[in-house]
Amino acid sequence: MADREIGVAVLGLGNVGSEVVRILNEHAADFEARVGAPVVLRGIAVRSVDRDRGVPAELLTTDAQALVDRDDVDIVVEVIGGIEPVRTLILSALNSGKSVVTANKALLADYTGELADAAKLADVDLYFEAAVAGAIPVVRPLMQSLAGDRVNRVVGIVNGTTNFILSAMEETGADYADTLAEAGRLGYAEADPTADVEGYDAAAKAAILASLAFHTRVTAADVYREGISKITAEDLASAKAVDCTVKLLAICERVVGADGEERVSARVYPALLPHSHPLATVNGAFNAVVVEAEAAGRLMFYGQGAGGAPTASAVLGDLVSAARNRVHGGKGPDESTYAKLPIAPMGETPTRYHVNMEVADRPGVLSAVAAEFSAHGVSISVVRQEDTGNGASLVVVTHIAPEAALAETVAALDRLEFVNAVTSVLRLEGTGE
Incomplete structure (x- = not known):
């Protein structure tokens, strides 16, 4: 065992921070054996020290900067969330030679480059396994296990709130x-669910995944985003009719433009997914990520994507790695951005589509609709028409087409006199066509 202790500062004592502190205290002997030195909690930064938090009062402080600056702190664990003052605190820690473990997806989605540069300059670790999909190990496999492979695609369900809502809508x-309200009552949705249901949370995670998978800096602003707030019970029923479900997907992949140049596409949106796809069976608040690599093939990572204990598990895994490096020398891998691939515009991104419209029930409608798809270069795979009493419901499923071509087609359909409304346009993923 090493003679010196590894001092740890924890910033934040919410659900995740409380679990990190509890597990560190309850399994101190195990952590010492795994690391090769005692792992000692030096202090915990909180907003207020006025209430009982179940930890010794002398560990608590409202001065996060002073805690970070302490000479006996080797590793800073950040589980506060948000951008500032966290960004400043983490940069301060890195610049002073302390390793950092963070679960902050919003910060990393916009500032990974700045933080990674600071870590590299100081020759310390920046770990963030917990920032994507909670306890599910996906960051380290992308950075290390698949470092010798070429990753072509990463697609996942990375937000438990939206997955719970869509699963419940399909079931009930x-x-x-109504389903969002129930999710709030059960504790699956925040009082303000915007970050989840509008796709911001998933987009931040997609930016991190794309950056790791394709050795290119991708920020949240580079990720095309749509949420689930416009999904209806009719959309779920329509999906079921074609043996599909609806999931909010984070999709990161290599695409080749018309000029032959390879680009990165990163996007988040609700999409139809065939029931035969492995992600279609991921229900409730669970998360899963599928990685497709040239040599390894398809790999799937599944588990609890949020919650205090699952996220703490990922945080503590990073803490052990950082502490071992402190004891035995060395550090984890630096950020890899050598590829520097451009970001693909959403209009160039190819996929399939499920277009639902209300039309007049009269001869010639179907042929005229088909002509509009053909005129814009969108090939039709399946057509289904049902009498609604006041007209007809017409569903068109396309072959793969660029987003821009489909958008032009929908705009043209809206102008046809016998198309009452294009009621929904959902993308169709996971069919292999």
Whole structure:
């Protein structure tokens, strides 16, 4: 065993921070054996020290900067969230030669480059396994296990709130508003669910995954984003009719433009997924990520994507790695951005589409609709028409086409006199066509 202790500062004592502190205290002997030196909690930064938090009062402080600056702190664990003052605190820690473990996806989605540069300059570790999909190990496999492979695609369900809502809508037939309210009552949705249901949370995670998978800096602003707030019970029923479900997917992949240049596409949106796809069976608040690599093939990572204990598990895994490096020398891998691939515009991104419209029930409608798809270079795979009493419901499933071509087609359909409304356009993923 090493003679010196490894001092740890924890910033934040919410659900995750409390679990990190509890597990560190309860399994101190195990952590010492795994690391090769005692891992000692030096202090915990909180907003207020006025209430009982279940830890010794002398460990608590409201001065996070002073805690970070302490000479006996080797590793800073950040589980506060948000951008500032966290960004400043983490940069301060890195610049002073302390390793950092963070679960902050929002910060990393926009500032990974700045933080990674600071870590590299100081020759210390920056670990963030917990920033994507909670306890599910996906960051380290992309950075290390697959470092000798070429990753072509990463697709995942990375937000438990939206997955719970869509799963419940499919199971019960309830509409979005009622299901969101129920998710709030059960504790699956925040009081303000915007970050989850509008896809911001998933987009931040997609940016991190794309950066790791394709050795290119991708920020949240580079990720095309749509949420689930416009999904209806009718969309779920329509998906079921073609043996599909609806999931909010984070999709990161290599695409080749018309000029032959390889680009990175990163996007988040609700999409139809065939029931035969492995992600279609991921229900409730669970997460899963599928990685497709040239040599390894398809790999799937599945588990609890959020919650205090699962996220703490990922944080503590990073803490052990950082502490071992402190004891035995060395450090983890630096950020890899050598590829520097450009970001693909959403209009160039190819996929399939499921277009639902209300039309007049009269001869010639189907042929005229098909002509509009053909005129814009969008090939039709399946057509289904049902009488609604006041007209007809027409569903068109396409072959793969660029987003821009589909958008032009929908705009043209809206102008046809016998198309009452294009009621929904959902992308169709996971069919292999």
